[in-house]
Amino acid sequence: MSVKRHNPQPLNQTRLEELALAYVARFATTQGKLRDYLQRKLRERGWDDGGRDGDVPDLDALIARYCELGYVNDASWARMKAGSLLRRGYGARRVGEALGHAGLDEDLRADVRPDEAAERQAALVLARRRRLGPFSVRETDRALREKHIAAMLRAGHRLDVARAIIDAASAEDAEAWVEEAGDD
Structure with missing residues (x-):
C-alpha cells in the first residue's frame, strides 16, 4: 500500500x-x-x-x-506517434492535432504528415477494423452510409478518401484503390 x-x-x-x-x-x-x-x-x-x-x-x-x-527528441517522437496513429487507422488531420497537442511546431508536423498512400492505407485499416463500407456485415443503406462517412471524418480522414472507401463495391475494390496510390 x-x-x-x-x-x-x-x-x-x-x-x-x-x-x-x-x-x-x-x-x-x-x-x-x-x-x-x-x-x-x-x-x-x-x-x-x-x-x-x-x-x-x-x-x-x-x-x-x-x-x-x-x-x-521531438522529431523521433513525432515520427513514432504519427506512425502509431496511422497504423490504428487515424487520418492526417487527427495525426496533426495529436502532434500539435503535444506542443510540436508546424514545421515538424509538416515533416511527418502522411503522404497519399499512407492516408489511403490508414482509411482502409479503419474501415476494416470498424466494419465500415464494404467491410460492413449489414446491407448499407443511405443512413448507414452517412454514419460510416461521419465515422471516417471524425477519425481525421478527408471527405474524398472517406467516400472512396465507403462507396467501394467490395473489399477487393477498396484494397485496389488503396494500392493505386502506392503504385504512383
Missing part, C-alpha cells in the same frame, strides 16, 4: 532534475510535454532553493540539456 504525502516538500534544483529524469526515463516525450509536467509539479509543490528570494528554476536550460543528451 502506498503512502501519499499530504504536505510534500517544495522542490529544489536537485529534486526537479530527478523528477525530470524519471519522467523521460519512463515516457517517450516531447519538450512541450516535459515542460508541462515540470510546471505542474512546481505548481503542486512549490519552489524552494535554499531561501534565495526570487530564484526560480530555469526549465528551458534543463530541457535543452536533456535534448542535447538525447533523452528528449
